[in-house]
Amino acid sequence: MKFSAVVKKILSSSSSPMTPQEIRDQVKMKHPDFYGTPSHHRNVEKGHYKDLDHALLAQIYSITGTSNIFQCDKSTKPMKISLSKLEKPLRRPMMNSERPSIHRASPIRGVNYDAKIKEILSNAEKYHDAYYKAETFRGPSLYFHQRALATRHAPVSLTHLEYIYATLASWGMHRMGRGGSKMQSFEIFSHSIQALKERIAEAQTFDFHEMTYTKWAILKEIFCSIRVMASGTSLVGNSKAMHHMLPNVIPPIDREYTLRFLRGNTNIRNDLETEWLLMKEIISQFFIPVASDAAFYSKAEQWIKRSRDYPWDTSVLKVVDNLVIGSKK
Structure with a gap:
């Protein structure tokens, strides 16, 4: 499982948006294999982050800030992260009038x-x-x-x-x-x-x-x-x-x-x-x-x-x- 999938899974199970710190705690508790990775240790050893918690937190900020899977609300501190609308499960079939207009489609939809x-x-x-x-x-x-x-x-x-x-x-x-x-x-x-x-x-x-x-x-x-x-x-x-x-x-x-x-x-x-x-x-x-x-x-x-x-x-x-x-x- 990729780290983005781990974060997505955590957010999917939450009824409300989560802070990066809350996601970090869930990763440590439910997905310990993604905490203290070789990359985290290298970055701490190089002085990029003061400890493994901060290395994991930086990874969360990076993945949620660069992937269109996630939506970041920066009006609060710390920011709140949720799944983007396209990633949230549908509650009911969408009517034609509700469907996103074609110009909003991902420019590379369907690429494996x-x-x-x-x-x-x-x-x-x-x-x-x-x-x-x-x-x-x-x-x-x-x-x-x-x-x-x-x-x-x-x-x-x-x-x-x-x-x-x-x-x-x-x-x-x-x-x-x-x-x-x-x-x-x-x-x-x-x-x-x-x-x-x-x-x-x-x-x-x-x-x-x-x-x-x-x-x-x-x-x-x-x-x-x-x-x-x-x-x-x-x-x-x-x-x-x-x-x-x-x-x-x-x-x-x-x-x-x-x-x-x-x-x-x-x-x-x-x-x-x-x-x-x-x-x-x-x-x-x-x-x-x-x-x-x-x-x-x-x-x-x-x-x-x-x-x-x-x-x-x-x-x-x-x-x-x-x-x-x-x-x-």
Whole structure:
């Protein structure tokens, strides 16, 4: 059972919303295997939390703040957590007039993430070999990618922004002629990033192991404020731009590989809020679970160290992306 399922089970058995502290106590009492885990002990040993209770509490805040299974009422302190309306059992059949309108549907409804996570973890070596044997991406696309990452700690510098801009162009984000995707002018792109200087610097300290509601909110602000694409869809271009600023928390996402692998199609509804939700869910429900697997994480770190052999393995989340691409080779 996953930790999110444990929290969901606890909330399902409660007649009223619960505080994180109340959920923690129920976990300790009824699900002791989820208390004092190796991850909790590591975080305490590293000084991230003062004791195991606080490590568990942080995990509760993280899972309830990043999953649409839960609803958090922050009008009280401590906040009260309940199941979202979509997760609550129905008391009676819904009338047509009561059904949610179609535009409220989850942007990735029906995706079996568990199966996709298992596929990647079970075939990591195979897909990694396939990715590098294909030698699909070389030349400018690799050079500018590496340079953009190397200069990211000066996130609004002209050099860094020019490298990101060049990377996206070499990755096919700007098509010449009438059709295809189009990027904004460099001036528009650069100006949008300048206004996000402090947010980007803060987000560069994030770790995908320790995402919280507040951290996701900061990433959303960045995603919704970047102006890199002139064409209708923002998800692909924005994720690729953000990846080169925040490689530890944002992977590059595209239609042909990411969406086709996860959803079986390349459709994106052109709506900034919907595209943000889609990106967040893909990262939180697929990329982070894969990257958090202990055996995979160790393997990815070894590949990253062998940069001459595996130049595209530039972060753990990029390794996951490479395996998704390798699955299609």
